[in-house]
Amino acid sequence: MKPSLVQFLKVFLLLALGRVTNTQVPDQDVLVSLGKLPLDGHFSFHDVSTAAWDFGNLSSFMPAAVLHPGSVDDIAATVRHVFLMGEHSTLTVAARGHGHSLRGQSQAAGGIVIKMESLRSVKMRVNSGASPYVDASGGELWINVLHETLKYGLAPKSWTDYLHLTIGGTLSNAGVSGQTFRHGPQISNVNELEIVTGRGEIVTCSPEQNSDLFHAALGGLGQFGIITRARIALEPAPKMVRWIRVLYSDFASFTEDQEMLISAERTFDYIEGFVIINRTGILNNWRSSFNPQDPVWASQFESDRRVIFSLEITKNYNPEEAENMEQEVNNLLSQLRYMPLSLFHTDVTYIEFLDRVHSSEVKLRAKGMWEVPHPWLNLIIPRSSIHTFAREVFGKILKDSSNGPIMIYPVNKSR
Template sequence: MEFALFCTIVDILLLLLALCSPCKFIQSPMDFRPLSFLQSTNTSSLDFGRIKFNSPAAVLRPQSPKEISLLLSFLSASSFSKVTVAARGAGHSIHGQAQALDGVVIEMDSLPSNISIHKGTEFSPSYADVSGGALWIELLEEGLKFGLAPRSWTDYLYLSIGGTLSNGGISGQTFKYGPQISNVLQLDVVTGKGDQVACSPTENSELFYAVLGGLGQFGIITRARILLQDAPQKVKWVRAFYDDFNTFIDDQELLVAMPNVVDYVEGFMLLNEQSLQSSSLAFPSHLEFNREFYSKSSHNVYFCIEFAIHDYQAKSTNVEQVVTEISRKMSYIPSHFYSVEVSYFDFLNRVRGEEVHLRSRGLWEVPHPWLNMFVPKSGIKDFKDLLLNNISPSDFEGLVLMYPILRDKWDTNSSAVLPDAGEAGEEVVYTVGVLRSANPATCSAQCLNDILLCHRRVAQAASSPRIGAKQYLPHHLSQSHWQHHFGRRWDQFMARKAQFDPRHILGQGIILPGTKAPRP
């Protein structure tokens, strides 16, 4: 770290410590250690990806939004050299998006969660007011005490409210209810200028929509009002397997066209036996797969659809019959159709079991070179071929998610970016997640770098006009790539940046005019 920049940060902290007595919320400059120590022990330089380790000069653990406001107001108004600030929720970023090299990381989990549930009436919806640093699992647990829950989820619930709302928040419910950013009624935000602002679709709406899916570029979400609905008691969870890609996607699109009866749809590409077993960890039944799925001499690619139907235990609804009627319309491998009934909580928290299993094997806290893409329907077959041409199914470790979402469930006012609809006005967009793990015991540093280069090639080829894909949880290495990512919305993005964070204090790794590109 350059000595001048270090002194700048120390000066800022000393002033803030003097203004905010008692000084409980900013890490003392006396606690700083050499860079190597921070990289190995400081969680603020670490994320789930374990690919980048950008150490901050200081860490803020605020007890209230006012303390965040004070920091950003001071930095915005000061004549100091540019200092980058990043908000860190659960640290589930992949490419260091919540890190701040030589800057300040704000640890959002220190804010009191104070989850408040409001049960609706005939004329008003149910909702929850919750801190931006709280986790979705905490909101689920509190909401279920009132028989309520959010409508839209992520697959993994140990993520922060503010973190997923800054990106989108997607899962198998997205086709029906839209992403999490489409299920927000109100936000409290601290802008890059330090202003504390309450915003909604009707009040300070430009900031409201800018922050949702805004990659942390315009403000820090300190509180959100999340739309709730009645929670079911049980879930009927179904899995069907395929050996033909076209049939697989046709059946997925069949399911998402039935939102009145189907509540959740996701799909997987199964590249080998390991990915088959990994995808089955959360499914609580013995699947008894036939041996023809995988053998020593076979590296066939199979596909799996899982869908779910909420069971409110109403006497007028026979969930088994609904599943039977749906399955008759599908074209899966006849011998590979499985269903199980689980509690609503266990279904939503299904990935937790996979986490516990991987932790027990020492495979959770390893590098995760993930690639997440939104692919238009017209390009999904080409994308599948592109992916299989660039990876080796025989030694692939991880999962490949692939499932459809619907464009009209996304609010176009938000900052989130989907592929263009094209001349045909395509409604269906596919979510693809290449969720790889790099076990250090079998994958060296060069191996990890090769995976990252592979994903970069795939992402670049997929973003060409032939396929027209966009990255989700984007990561780009140049301003031109960011401009291409936002496309015709780049001017809107820059106008919002100038309005809410004119000093470019808020980070997330986006290369803007006048900023320095990060190291690859």
């Protein structure tokens, strides 16, 4: 191999791992001008290292300043100030929610990081009328939204599997979970947004008002504006959840059952799949805590390192509906082709199910196993290609790795 090619590969690998940074520190006059802006909140210029990491833990970019906004006007004033510096300015701005970006998207090398969680002081407002909704700050955590809306017997329709994320953060991506097949991602359940544009203007938008901006910002990765408020559609919240897991050794049966369930008129409320190597544990992984009632184990599941597919499904219900729920669940399960003796289930409250990943996070943090690199890849694969993908990826690559979850969300593209 030629030396020049070796050098190229070394540089490529370093860049791919996100360890090479090219941070331009702004002039002192620029920082002084930021400090002079009339704000309800404040800037930090020295203690900014916490804004130089994210959940991915693959990239680290030190900002020059962190804005702790006391109001939406603070964000608008800061963005406007940077915009007026002109196109030759190298100062960048990044909105940071709970820091769950993977490759430094919530960081700004030598720029300004806006700490959106500082806006959580803005009071949420729940409208429980005929078409219920909640107005909440873009920096509010979804778990707090859930606690507030449950006071009215309501909850958002679509979730992510981890609720300790900000509204603006997930709406800037998509917000996908096991309810997506029915309600669409979180961005399909928003009635209105308030956005600070790249010019520092505060704009209200919806499907009827400033619709281009509305649709661009939802899933726009923050490139079309900073989401500072969202109006989120709500529905009546159930009290209980029947939480079920079944196992498959055959991918064709697994994916065909998923497709059948998301196409049925009466079906489960949450449908998600996992790809598992036996040695990594069947019932539990870092994403959730699942304590089945009356589990039946078979030695064939324990240690042969076969690839196994787990279908996780739930049925929402209220206590007075338990008998009907049992009948519906049993009818649906009778149509599935999972491995005999692999049915596990438990009953939990609605909030316990939705917040299940956080309980595992607490355990992993206590063991020092949370703040580690999290390489992550999301792919949308058409139905026509899923069997080829599974054969090439799950059949050949997976067996050499036992780290991290591999999830399969069945979705309807019409949603």
